[in-house]
Amino acid sequence: MTSAKMPADEAGAKAIQDELRGRVVLTETGPPPGEGLIAGVDVAYDDERDLVAAAAVVLDAATLRVVEEATSVGRVSFPYVPGLLAFRELPTVLAALEALTVTPGLVVCDGYGLAHPRRFGLACHLGVVTGLPAIGVAKNPFTFTYEEPGDRRGDLSPLRASDGEVVGRALRTQDGIKPVYVSVGHRVSLDNACAHALALSPRFRIPETTRHADSLCRRALREATA
DNA sequence: GCGACAG
C-alpha cells in the first residue's frame, strides 16, 4: 500500500521534495509509444464540502480504449501552493491508482514533472513514490519560456527555465492549436514522453488519458456523499 | 522586497 508522506508545513514539504528528488530515474523503463497500458490521473475539488476526488483511467495504448477505471474521494489535506501541488493531489490519486486491478506501464499526470521550480513536480513525485514510469503533460507554461513551435501537429520546441536549462518541451498535438507542455516524470526519456503525449492525442489537444480522468473525477465528486 | 506561479 503506497502512501504519500504528508508534511506539516511548507518547509517540511520542500524537505521531502529534496529527499525524493534524488530517486528520480532518467533511464527508459516504460513501454514504447503505442504499446502497453497507460493510466491517466486527475483530481477535482469541492471547496464547499472540503472534498477531493481523484480518478485513474487505464487505456490500451494501441487502441486508446478504456481498460479499467477507479476513483477515490477524500478530504483536502493540503492547500494549493505553487510548487507544492503534489502534496495536495497525491494522497487521493495514489488511492485511486491502488484501486486498479491492473498495473499500468506508464502514468500520465495533469501537470509537470521536471519542469518545476525545484525540478520535482507532480509527475516526478508520483513516479518516485509508486515506482511507475510517469510523465507530466500540462496545459500552461507556468513560469517557463519557449519559442513558438511550428503550427503543425508534432511540432515542438524546448521549454526552458529562467537559467536556460531545458526542462521539457512545448508540443503541438493538433494543427494550429495551442501546444501542451511535456516534461519527464520518472523512468521515461523526454523523446518518449513527447511521443506518448502525441500518440495519446489523436483528436484533441489534451491526451485521451487526461480527458477520461478529468471527466471521471468530476463525476465522482458530483456523486460523492459526505 | 514583492508578486507571480502546474491544479
Next chain:
DNA sequence: ATCTTGTCGC
C-alpha cells in the same frame, strides 16, 4: 481548480 447557458460545428 472553480464560477457557468446556450451555441457553434462536425
